[in-house]
Amino acid sequence: MSSLLSVGALADGSWLAVPAISFNIEALGDRFWSLTIEGLAYGSIYALVAVGYTLVYGVLRLINFAHSEIFMLGMFGQYAVLMLLGFSPSGNAYAEGAVMTIVYLGIAMIGGMLISGGAAVGLERVAYRPLRKRNAPSLVFLITAIGASFVIQEFVHFVLPALTDGELGGVNAQQPIRLVEQKEQFTIFGASVTNVTLIIIGSALVLALATDMFVNRTKFGRGIRAVAQDPTTATLMGISRERIIMLTFLIGGVLAGAAALLYTLRVPNGIIYSGGFILGIKAFCAAVLGGIGNLRGALLGGLILGVMENYGQILFGTAWRDVVAFALLILILMFRPTGILGETLGRARA
């Protein structure tokens, strides 16, 4: 649909090309199931990244805008691990066999998780902890977050290539290293399900369940919830708030790193210094959509956003995909300002 262009006149008499908005309800009907499945795959990536925003917001009341760059570092992290494993960019996908491919992907995912998790904890130490020590107002945290986001981007843009002999980073996207050839595995209601989709949804499901168990069932999870619900009392219970904050950044970072690998399976040429930005904002939207501070809200919000924007891009034209995501956010917040599942980590609002 994006090939249809309507043309508008600007004030100075020049012409501006604007993608036409269409309303193609037939296409939506025809491709409903494939759009849903594809949307769920994207949505589960948003969901994993959204957890990082929501947990940090829960314990610090801070929107960590640099989280999108933590995700971006994860993409480079897994890419670097694949290079260390001996893979190099090639036109065709490697054919290592199912078992070895999963092993290599697993190693790359762990690499991405370590890089992102480490970067998130480092970011907290370098950027936010000093501000907390000085009791900085929340606006300062927000501006620091935006600043940190640029610093990380420019690090990958300019510094990383110098450190790696131009192998990593720089102005262009990395040449894709492809381990998996997208192939249809089976169909649901006539919609094809590829191996990549299966890996994405499967891994995300496992990670989401593990995170939910961790936060709701374990002692450390109880610590996170306690700090989110009442920081002072949590301290009186013998919880080190600093340690909980670190743990929260670590979980968020690790999940972003895992999401980074899954994302590169679907979008192999998205590994670029600016590649986290839009996805990060969408994941943030997902967190707000579900109710920021609420873990299950973030997971649900991610899935809803992924599916809805996929419907939207067929309905209105691919160029309108991002618009659909943000319009949906505004629409839902108008009617439910605290998001779908409400605010904060399981807090029962009296």
Next chain:
Amino acid sequence: MPLLEIKDMTVGYGRIEALHGISLSVESGELVTLIGANGAGKTTTMRAISGVRPLTRGSIMFDGQDITRMKAHLRVLAGIVQAPEGRGVFPGMTVQENLDMGHYARKFANKAEYQATLDHVFELFPRLKERRAQMGGTMSGGEQQMVAIGRALMARPRLLLLDEPSMGLAPMIIQQIFRIVSEINATGTTILLVEQNAQQALSRSDRAYILETGEVVKSGPGPELLADPAIKEAYLGVA
């Protein structure tokens, strides 16, 4: 040697000084009360003892150890546990989860020890046993106070700090809470109690301190202060 000894403690909020060098001590096994009007500095004192408010001057000794600069979560491990003002019940956690928060920092030697402590808490507050699965935020004020005290007991405190447990409760519930406070003290737990309800608190305390605008103005055995005409007039509403 007192279990808790505070010397010349000064605490400020920004430039405003809330405590102007107070000194007090609590002997092992005692029930000591801090009486004072709103804004006298009672809660500030409790927060400073727990380590969530830093001192600008003075020292806190606990069991012969200087804990003036010790981090708050380590003081819980040392045995200082507080049921804070306003109860601080975690609203989105069940009663059981709230109780388990009490021993977050402290590990039990074995399951039996944990069970014994939990049973002890449920013995003191049978209501909590019935409501184990209820969310903290949906409990009544009295029940929340029970959660707060029970949660503190789960840490097996050597010094239990109770900040206004009677606040906002019905007279009958207040009676019940005070009875239980005496009972906890009778089983050997040292208690420092902050109260505005002077009648109840003084009659049950071994000793008490009267706090006025950040200073200790009087101290002595509970019943003795209860008989003091000046205190009667100021805190008990009788001339």
